[in-house]
Amino acid sequence: MTIRSGPVTVRVPATSANLGPGFDALGLALDLYDELTVEATESGLHIDVIGEGAGEVPLDDSHLVVRSMNLAFDLLGERPGGLWLTCRNVIPHGRGLGSSAAAIVSGIVAARALARGEDRLDDAALFQLATDIEGHPDNVAPALFGGLTISWVDGAAAAVQRLDVQVPVTVFVPPTPVSTQEARGLLPDSVPHGDAVFNAGRAALLVAALTQAPERLISATEDRLHQGYRSTAMPESYRLVRALRVDGVPAVISGAGPTVLAFARGIDAALPDGWALHHLDVDARGATVHP
Structure with a gap:
């Protein structure tokens, strides 16, 4: 087992997709962030949600962050006996600012970090997994890579081109x-x-x-x-x-x-x-x- 001891914190930006004409293709990362802190435990699952979604989202293994983490652990070939999660959510839910993409990305990035799995699950594989979970790449691309992203799917393979932009x-x-x-x-x-x-x-x-x-x-x-x-x-x-x-x-x-x-x-x-x-x-x- 290569599971890291101690907590890992992942910070993921809000995103805006489409930007008008770029339907399901263009996305932009914005400096509004959800933060996930997760630590491996011997057993059980504990979830604290602070901010957006508190009292509304499930606190069991159906939580989107946990589901995403478990799918990443499956690809990595190992998972801890239990997890302790703290979700500090700022991105509004159900408002078109990528809250579900942020949850998915934070979960898979945290799982890779906990399992020290950078050599087993590279950024391209993370992007593919995030796209498969979300169903389309336009929000998960900027959430993962930042900046302005043009994303598409070749067959079943998710692809992205990232660009640096500065715009208010x-x-x-x-x-x-x-x-x-x-x-x-x-x-x-x-x-x-x-x-x-x-x-x-x-x-x-x-x-x-x-x-x-x-x-x-x-x-x-x-x-x-x-x-x-x-x-x-x-x-x-x-x-x-x-x-x-x-x-x-x-x-x-x-x-x-x-x-x-x-x-x-x-x-x-x-x-x-x-x-x-x-x-x-x-x-x-x-x-x-x-x-």
Whole structure:
């Protein structure tokens, strides 16, 4: 057994997927973090949840962090007799800021660290496992690697291209969540060819805008594939996006929503009553381990 004695702490950033036109492909890591501290024990399972999800998420082996850890332990070929976990959650749940991706990534990264398994489970294997658990790579990619990520699946193999970007971000977080499953259920089975062409061009432009041409962000964040279809599930968010864009602010629905993300500062006055606001920067490191 190579299980490490003593605690391991993993810090994972919030993420925003899609960014407007980059549906299921683009993701951005943000400097808002969940932190997981885990220690191997002889037996049993103890979970403390502090912050987001406290009193709501399960405290048994169905907890997403624990499920992810156990899948990683299976690949590593060993697992401890028991676990003691403390989850300090800051990323809002059900708001389109990658809380499930953060839980998955923190679990598999912590399992590798506990098992001293870097030589048995490299970053590519971690990314593949995280994608398999989440079902798509757009949030787990920036959660693992930081920065701006373009992710896709070749056959069954998850792939990613990471880019460094620095852009100011303001997020408006509504008080009521929307489930990803509900938001995806509103999408049509097919879209007009013209809309697909439009989004392909805007997604390509968005990569250029985020890396070298920020003056193009208002055009680059236009979308015809998903935001309009989901507007009935988050009407207030959609109204805020439209109002900001009328004022020339590049604003989008973050992930499956209902959080609104804007590539701008100085727009605090647009905050609806009862919503939370965060001024964020791009996280460049992704998941980090602190023994």
